[in-house]
Amino acid sequence: MTYEYPAIFTCQRGDSGPLTASFVAPAGEVAKWAEVERLSHGGGGxxxxxxxxxxxxxxxFLEQxxxxxxPTxxxxxxxxxxxxxxxIGSCGTIRIPDDVDPRPGLVIDGQHRMYGAESFDSSTPLNVVALVNAEDEEVAFQFLVINSKASKVPTDHVKLLALHYAEDALAERLRSARMVLGRHTFVGVADSSPESPFFQAVEWPTEPSQADADRSNLVRPASIEQAFAAIDKKKIPDLADDDSLIEFFFTLWRTIKERWPELWTAESKLLQKVGLVAMTTFVIDDLIPLVDRGDVNLADPDATRVEIEANILDYLDPGFWQREWTAKSLDTSAGRQLVVDALTTVRRNMRREVDWDTGVGLLAGGDDDG
Structure with a gap:
């Protein structure tokens, strides 16, 4: 089969640069005639x-x-x-076959836009700029230039832009798109996203109103904010962009919520600041060696969920969060580390198939070793 699209051909630098073609094609069709060549250590891709x-x-984003x-x-x-x-400079037709091997197209920039639009609706039209019959060196050069020169719009510019539009309407669209104006507002995304395990569960320091009737007020804003910070400070490449970081946080705590629903109460130690931050720290510290070895990709929510369930939560007991603790005022760096160390001991015990609370000094009435 051959796909045909109206296209405008251009040589931006005359005879010195590549021939380009600009056209519009459905996301599903682009995915059929264009490869996405992965970056490899051997230099290919x-x-x-x-x-x-x-x-x-x-x-x-498209569904919301x-x-x-x-438009990009x-x-x-x-x-x-x-x-x-x-x-050159006139509208013509570009014809692209999809029955050749290798495929004639290679995505230089925009693989996630292509896959995301295709997942939403394969007929979604996307703007395409093609380098036609460019040398391999030119393709590699364009990839490097595009990805090193692109810069995120400064937060202050976005805020200034927002002032020129209807504030409530724009704010709603930004929330639905999970647009973060500074990382402190991750807590707002966690509270306002229906897929968040903390949807309408953040206890804001404001007077309650009729609009708050469905709110559960389970966690404080600082708890969510500091839990995000505990992940962010690890500088994990898989979680370098906001979307991946948010999705990982949601995956982590959705998995915990489904495993331990009895702990999803305002009185739970798990949802207090020390519990939420310590549990997040315990999990992310456990996953980092797997990420470094390439055994798990934290930007893949399904694989992350399986790893958390099978190798972390299967070896922890919810009773840890329900028992009385001997230490108080644990909302410090040292205090949170005590909780992380206690979780480590609980998991070792359960892997050894001994009583989970053996040697967990943080617990009142915990069993001694041996």
Whole structure:
């Protein structure tokens, strides 16, 4: 099969630069004729590893509001030996076969936009800029330039822009898109996202109103904020972007909530600041060696969930959070470390198939070793 699209051909630098074609194609069709070549240690490939969190974030962005669009173009390389000599600056037709091996297209920039739009609706039209019959060196050069020169819009610019629009309406769209204006507002994303395990569960320091009737007020804002910070300070490449960090946090605490629903109360030690931060720290510290060995990708929510369930929660007991603790005022760095150390002991006990509270000095009435 051959796909045909109206296209405008350009040589931006005359004879010195590559031929480009600008056109619009459905996301599902682009995925059929374009490869995504992974970056390899041997020097082959250009794209970074696919992040399921980013793919899901883009699909979610499109689902949240029918006004949400992706105007930025995918950049692809196209090998079309039979293209002839297109007329520069005029609208013509580009013809792309999908029955050749290897595929004629190679995604240089925008793999997650392509996959996310395809996941949402494969017929979603995407803008495409193609480098036509460019040399391999040119393709690699464009990848490096695009990814090193791109810069995030400064937060202050976004806030200034927001002042020119209807504040409530814009704020709602930004929340639905999980747009974070500074990392302290992760707590707002956790509270306002329906897929969050803490949806409408943050106890804000404001007077309650009729709009708060469905709120559960389980956790304080500082607890969520500090738990995010405990992950962020580890500088894990899998979680370098906001979408991946948010999705990991949601995956972690959704898994815990489903495993220990009896602890999802305002009185639970687990949901107090020391518990929430210590549990987050315990899990992320456990996962880092696996990430470094390449055994788990934290940007893949499904794989992350399996790892947390099978190798962490299966070896912890909810009774730890229900028993009286001997130490008080644990909301310090040293205090949280005591809780992390106690969780480590609980897991060792359960792996050894001895009483889980053996030697856990933090517990009142805990069993002694031996």
């Amino acid at each position: 250009h794209q970074r590893l696919r992040s399921e969190s980013r793919v899901r974030a883009i699909a979610r 509001d029918n006004r949400n669009t992706i 173009a995918l950049v692809v390389s196209l090998r079309l030996p039979d293209i002839g000599t297109p007329q």
